Amino acid sequence: MRLLILGGPKFLGRHLIEAALARGHAVTLFNRGQTNPELFPEVEKLRGDRNGNLAALRGRRWDAVIDTCGYAPRIVRAAAELLADAVEHYTFISSLSVYSETRRPGIDESGPLGRLEDETVEQITGETYGPLKVLCEQAVEQVMPGRALHIRAGLIVGPHDPTDRFTYWPHRLAQGGEALAPGRPDYRVQFVDVRDLADWIVRLSEHRRVGAYNATGPDYLLTMAQLFETCRMASGSDARLVWVAEEFLLEAKIAPWSELPLWIPDSDPDSAGFSTFNCDKAISAGLAFRPLADTVRDTLAWEATRPADHEWCAGLKPEREAELLQAWRK
Numbered sequence: 001m002r003l004l005i006l007g008g009p010k011f012l013g014r015h016l017i018e019a020a021l022a023r024g025h026a027v028t029l030f031n032r033g034q035t036n037p038e039l040f041p042e043v044e045k046l047r048g049d050r051n052g053n054l055a056a057l058r059g060r061r062w063d064a065v066i067d068t069c070g071y072a073p074r075i076v077r078a079a080a081e082l083l084a085d086a087v088e089h090y091t092f093i094s095s096l097s098v099y100s101e102t103r104r105p106g107i108d109e110s111g112p113l114g115r116l117e118d119e120t121v122e123q124i125t126g127e128t129y130g131p132l133k134v135l136c137e138q139a140v141e142q143v144m145p146g147r148a149l150h151i152r153a154g155l156i157v158g159p160h161d162p163t164d165r166f167t168y169w170p171h172r173l174a175q176g177g178e179a180l181a182p183g184r185p186d187y188r189v190q191f192v193d194v195r196d197l198a199d200w201i202v203r204l205s206e207h208r209r210v211g212a213y214n215a216t217g218p219d220y221l222l223t224m225a226q227l228f229e230t231c232r233m234a235s236g237s238d239a240r241l242v243w244v245a246e247e248f249l250l251e252a253k254i255a256p257w258s259e260l261p262l263w264i265p266d267s268d269p270d271s272a273g274f275s276t277f278n279c280d281k282a283i284s285a286g287l288a289f290r291p292l293a294d295t296v297r298d299t300l301a302w303e304a305t306r307p308a309d310h311e312w313c314a315g316l317k318p319e320r321e322a323e324l325l326q327a328w329r330k
Contacts, residue, residue, distance in 0.1 A: 001025045001206060003027050003205065004029075006065060007069035008029070009029070009035065009039045010162065011160050011194060015194045017039075018195075019202045025202070030050075064087055064088060064208075065090050067092045070136045072132060073138070077142075089148075090140055091149040094152045098114060099130070100130070101273070102274050107276075115134070149209050152213060153216065154217075155216065157191045157194065159195075159298055160194075166262070171303055173235060174235035175239070176238045177238070180324055182244060183224070185243060188224075189222055190217065200286060204286075225241075246267065257314075259320075260316065261314050
């Protein structure tokens with residue numbers, strides 16, 4: 001298969017390239033060349049900017065395209081229109097943030113979608129990100145009806161994750177000692193290893209699957225306590241969890257999801273469905289999950305290659321964690 005990937009080899013894009021090459025496909029990349037341009041020297045690279053400079057794509061043909069970096073419907077539509085006669089199949093990487101109602105658990109692909117009052121807005125915020133992805137999906141579908149696949153991904157984790165939203169926990173628990181754990185041990189969490197997601201997306205592209213798929217995991221109920229215990233065991237650490245009530249954390253103005261990744265307070269009215277998305281359709285279509293311990297170990301191995309002075313994008317700073325644990329004991 002001749003596969004075009006829109007976007008750079010930063011995280012998901014990097015693993016999509018690896019998955020496609022491993023399956024024997026000829027890959028072409030289209031991006032600005034600003035992220036890891038030295039990677040994959042064997043792959044054809046077309047330079048441009050999808051916001052107004054798509055010239056490098058003209059006059060070419062591919063079997064399929066995977067769009068990893070579409071956020072504004074105007075820009076996504078422009079790429080889809082140019083490629084409509086150049087590819088047979090269009091995969092758009094969307095998000096579970098498209099859903100407007102997360103108060104109930106078990107939301108599947110039929111759930112209500114977010115809307116913008118002003119559909120010309122392109123500024124990405126916490127409020128506009130999901131509805132903009134909805135409009136992007138619709139733009140692709142309108143241009144290429146019956147030929148579009150929409151991957152509504154959840155939290156993507158694993159090696160080369162730039163967000164640290166998962167990496168923090170394997171790293172922190174590998175350090176040992178008393179570790180602050182938020183809320184309740186049985187809080188449910190969902191995420192998907194980037195390598196499992198990438199391989200599955202490439203296979204769906206091969207088979208020209210269409211429609212929308214919720215894409216997160218695992219395929220069993222995973223709790224925060226199980227995740228932390230897996231991190232502790234996989235790293236061989238002596239970490240001791242100290243479960244701290246969410247009321248205390250909120251009073252201390254700890255930011256859910258960022259300072260304490262994966263944690264959303266029960267008091268948040270939208271929390272009931274946040275980590276309980278129904279992914280039966282994706283699993284039936286072949287989405288499979290490697291053992292959690294493998295994801296943890298591989299994430300730790302990659303994280304160990306980063307500079308010692310790496311600026312963490314998520315998680316508590318050690319001194320802040322110590323302050324909170326001391327205050328909690330009192």
